[in-house]
Amino acid sequence: MNHRSPFIIILFVCLGVIAGCEQKNVVARYDGRIITVDEYLEEYDNLPEHTRASINTLEEKQEFLYRLIRRELLLQEAVRMGLEYDELIQYKIETYKSNLLISEMLERKFSGKIIVTEAEIKEYYSNNLDDFTTETVEASHILVKTREDAEHVLSLINRGRDFNDLATEYSFGPGAEKGGILGVITRGQMMPEFEEALFSLENEGDISPIIETEFGYHIIRLDKPKTTIVRPYDEVKETIREILSDYKEKELFETFIQDLEDGVDVKINDTLLEELG
Numbered sequence: 610m611n612h613r614s615p616f617i618i619i620l621f622v623c624l625g626v627i628a629g630c631e632q633k634n635v636v637a638r639y640d641g642r643i644i645t646v647d648e649y650l651e652e653y654d655n656l657p658e659h660t661r662a663s664i665n666t667l668e669e670k671q672e673f674l675y676r677l678i679r680r681e682l683l684l685q686e687a688v689r690m691g692l693e694y695d696e697l698i699q700y701k702i703e704t705y706k707s708n709l710l711i712s713e714m715l716e717r718k719f720s721g722k723i724i725v726t727e728a729e730i731k732e733y734y735s736n737n738l739d740d741f742t743t744e745t746v747e748a749s750h751i752l753v754k755t756r757e758d759a760e761h762v763l764s765l766i767n768r769g770r771d772f773n774d775l776a777t778e779y780s781f782g783p784g785a786e787k788g789g790i791l792g793v794i795t796r797g798q799m800m801p802e803f804e805e806a807l808f809s810l811e812n813e814g815d816i817s818p819i820i821e822t823e824f825g826y827h828i829i830r831l832d833k834p835k836t837t838i839v840r841p842y843d844e845v846k847e848t849i850r851e852i853l854s855d856y857k858e859k860e861l862f863e864t865f866i867q868d869l870e871d872g873v874d875v876k877i878n879d880t881l882l883e884e885l886g
Contacts, residue, residue, distance in 0.1 A: 637674050644677060652677055719861055725853045733849050734842050741840040744796040747833035748807055749789040751775060752782030752825050759819045759826035766816060772830050782824070790832070803827060808835065 637644040653661060653673070664673050692698050734741065749772060753759050762779050766772060776789025784790050796808060806817045810831035817829040 637678065639678050642681070644674065649674070649677075715862070718865065719858065722861065723854055723857045725850050725857065729853055730846050730849045731842070733853060734845065738839060741845050743838050743840070744808065745793050745836050745838060746807060746831060747793050748791050749773065749776060749784070749830045749832055750782060750791060751780040751789050751828045752785075753779055754781070754825050756819065756821070756826055759828060763819060763828055766828070772816075782827070803829070807831070
């Protein structure tokens with residue numbers, strides 16, 4: 610009978626435990642390589658929140674692992690081609706690294722320092738009401754392909770023919786089957802030539818002269834005069850908050866970069882610089 614020493618038995622047990630632990634810590638093996646639990650979790654934790662939220666089922670986790678493996682295989686192929694030593698690639702890596710470091714530095718430098726108060730938002734709203742004011746009208750139109758057709762239709766309107774009937778008969782534009790009715794139009798919605806003519810009309814029933822655009826020749830009727838609408842404060846306050854936040858961030862950055870530049874003596878060789886490029 611072959612009796613193993615206690616030391617050998619203990620060694621086999623320890624190796625078995627280690628192998629078992631290693632097996633439990635490996636979520637994938639490929640081409641002699643492994644992906645450990647820690648590596649998987651590190652990649653997962655660095656995903657955007659909405660992407661993490663989409664990885665729940667076993668199939669989704671498997672697909673995520675396959676993406677990691679594909680990325681590694683592609684990277685190996687790039688290395689095999691010697692791209693990691695390519696001068697252009699090295700330049701791009703250094704540029705990306707520099708930009709990343711600057712971005713992270715600025716994020717940490719200014720984090721929590723940009724605060725926009727409710728009072729500031731209300732003040733901006735009050736002082737810039739024009740930016741939150743729109744004009745609307747209601748109109749109908751007739752669109753034809755030639756100026757001759759437009760002049761003919763306009764003459765019929767001037768002789769008392771019904772605008773909507775003529776739109777149904779002659780127009781090939783939007784709403785022709787409904788008598789050319791366009792409904793509510795907000796300033797900034799239409800082509801400049803069309804809009805200028807439309808918003809110059811003042812009274813209900815006013816007819817525009819013939820207007821030429823890239824689509825053809827228009828005749829416009831004002832169905833309801835201009836109405837001015839001011840967007841409510843609650844509707845725009847988050848937009849204003851972003852505007853003020855961007856402004857304060859830019860202001861903070863300009864002050865910061867000015868402080869850095871003040872401590873540096875810059876001398877530029879304009880003669881040499883002019884010869885470059």
